[in-house]
Amino acid sequence: MSILEINHIEKSFGQAHILRDISFEMEQGQTVAIIGSSGSGKTTLLRCINFLETPDSGTIRVNGDVILDAAVDKNLTDKEKRDRRLHFGMVFQSFNLFPQYTALENVTLARKLMAREREDYKANKKAINQEIDAIGEELLRQIGLYERKDYYPHQLSGGQQQRVAIARALALEPDILCFDEPTSALDPELTGEVLKVIRSLADKNMTMIIVTHEMAFARDVADKVIFMDEGVIVEMGDSNEVINNPKQERTKQFLSRYTNEGM
């Protein structure tokens, strides 16, 4: 059974038809890379999957359960959206770390706030928070930033901030982690450290959807590549196949722009 199944997603903003009949599925532990030129709807697709936008029609299934059916879920309550959103984690192009919190606090904030809703919170407050701190510290250790846990975002480099943002998303143990151009806002010399972290997650069989302009990375790390253009999936398949031997004319054209970059 697929861990994620997207069926016939449509999304318009006013007159602009941004996503047209988007369908794909992925297996547990797979990494899917989404490529395509600017404005092709990649971000909008990720936002629909993360419940930051509501699709006009289509369904989203996680582990076989329908978590969104646009036909019936037009007016989800905030609480329902929140619960369903938690299947997914999101890493943004511009990191969006919370500047008033330290690296560790960024990672633990959501979990600590959520723990307050637990019935036994009052009685075990201290133990619960210590436990969450330990989880946060372990995550920071995994991305190699344990020593920086008390630094504020502005005291970290862009690459370090993005790694913290990845740890923050992981802290909620999402089924699927989504990345929207995680290295696009970084200086070239800083992209490597972020890609390394993502690669290590792939090695640990984290299920991931990555929107990226790093073709070599998509080819090497992703199991599957989806090429989008003007809101439709033009080509999709094994990452080596799509990037080295694209079948569609539009995919060839798009990829030809990257061939000089030493893939």
Added chain:
Amino acid sequence: MIQILVGFGPMMLKALGQTLLLALLGLFFACIIGLIFGLMNVVKNKACNIIATIFVDVIRGVPMIVLAYFIFFGIPYLWNNMLGIGGMTLTALTAGTICLALNCGAYMAEIIRAGIQSVDKGQMEAARSLGLSYGVAMRKVVLPQAIRTMIPSIINQFIITLKDTSILSVIGFPELVNTTKNVVGITFKSFQAWALAGLMYLVVIIALSRLAKMLERRLNRGRE
């Protein structure tokens, strides 16, 4: 000057106390009103947005002296004479507090709206993507950042409101301007009395600005 100080100093100090009391009450309720209408302006709800906009526009469009007369004389007249219900009296302190709270509240609402909107939209989205509810995301992530940018404007507004209490002398509240007028009426020493009144405002406002600067530095610790 000395004469005034000895003879009427205590009286004017007491009036300064009344001024501060009125300002504090007004500011307290203004913060609540400002927060409510400021938030109503940023939530995704057309009705809330419209109500908040109308409130701010109406209050900002009416001079405070008109608002003061309207609340102190107009409202009881409406209640007692026009509607014939009767029995309503407003003290100058109550009317003055309402007037200041509404006036300052409208400006605070604008400051809070602008402050919230100055925070990068990505902050709210990141918080939401982590499963925080709108309210919690606002409280824990967006507002703390908004408040930093709002502090200079809020302090400015506090100072304006403190000075605006003098307008409420027109409804007979015994604040500093009203009392100074009385002192001049008795002593005819205009220069000394008004100089003293001005000095009193000045001292309080300078102290307030200093305190605010300290608070601002405190809040900005640990940031660029």
